[in-house]
Amino acid sequence: STFILGYRILTPTLGAVLVVVAVVATVVGWRSRLAYLRRIVRESLPILLFAGALSAAAGVALERSFEHFAAFPALLVLAPAHAASAGALGGILSGRLSTKLLLGLTQPSAAPGREARRDIGLLVLVAFPIYVVNALGVSVAARVLDLRSPGLDQLMGVSLLAGGVSLFFVVAIAYYATIAATRTGLDPDNYGIPAVTACMDFLGALALVTVIAVFGIR
Secondary structure, three states: OHHHOOOOOHHHHHHHHHHHHHHHHHHHHHOOOOHHHHHHHHHHHHHHHHHHHHHHHHHHHHHHOHHHHHHOOHHHHHHHHHHHHHHHHHHHHHHHHHHHHHHOOOOOOOOOOHHHHHHHHHHHHHHHHHHHHHHHHHHHHHHHHOOOOOOHHHHHHHHHHHHHHHHHHHHHHHHHHHHHHHHOOOOHHHHHHHHHHHHHHHHHHHHHHHHHHHOOOO
C-alpha cells in the first residue's frame, strides 16, 4: 500500500474511488432488505468508526516517539507484532465470553463469574509464550535484515512488560465491552472484538512506547 502513495494523480484518484465504494457499500448494506445484513451494518458502523479513530491515534502515538524506533529499527518490527498479539488475545477472550453469554453458561455481571475467570486465566497462560516468541522472532528478524537492535535481553523485557500492561487492558475491555453489548440488547460479536482490537491498537502502542522509555532505550 505504501508503494502507491505520493503519486500526483494515482494516489488521490485511488483514494476517491475507494471512498465512493465504501460509501456505496455502506448505504446498500444500511438499506438492504436482508434483515441480518442490515442489522450487522447498522450495529457495526458506530464501532468501526470508533475503531478507525483509535487506530489513527495509535499511529500518532508511535510517530511522536519515533526517535526510539529510529535508534533501534528492530523495535519497529516489535510494534506491529505487539499490537497484533494484544488484539488477537482480546478477540479470543471476547469471542469465548460472547459464546458463553449466548449459551447462558455465564452471566453479564459487573464482576467476572467462574467461567469468565477461567477464560481470563487461560488467556494469561497463553499470552506469556506469545510475548516471548515475539521477542525471539524480532531478534532473529533483526539479525537476518541487519537491523540495529537493543539486544535480546532488552527486547524480551520490553515485550513481556508491555505485554503485561496491555493484557490488563485486554481483559478489562474485552470483558466489559462484551457485557455492555449484551446488556443493551446488541450482538456482542459485533462489538466485543472490534472494540478490543481498536482499543489495543492505541493502548498497546502507548504501553510499548512507555515501556521503551522506562527501559531508557534511545
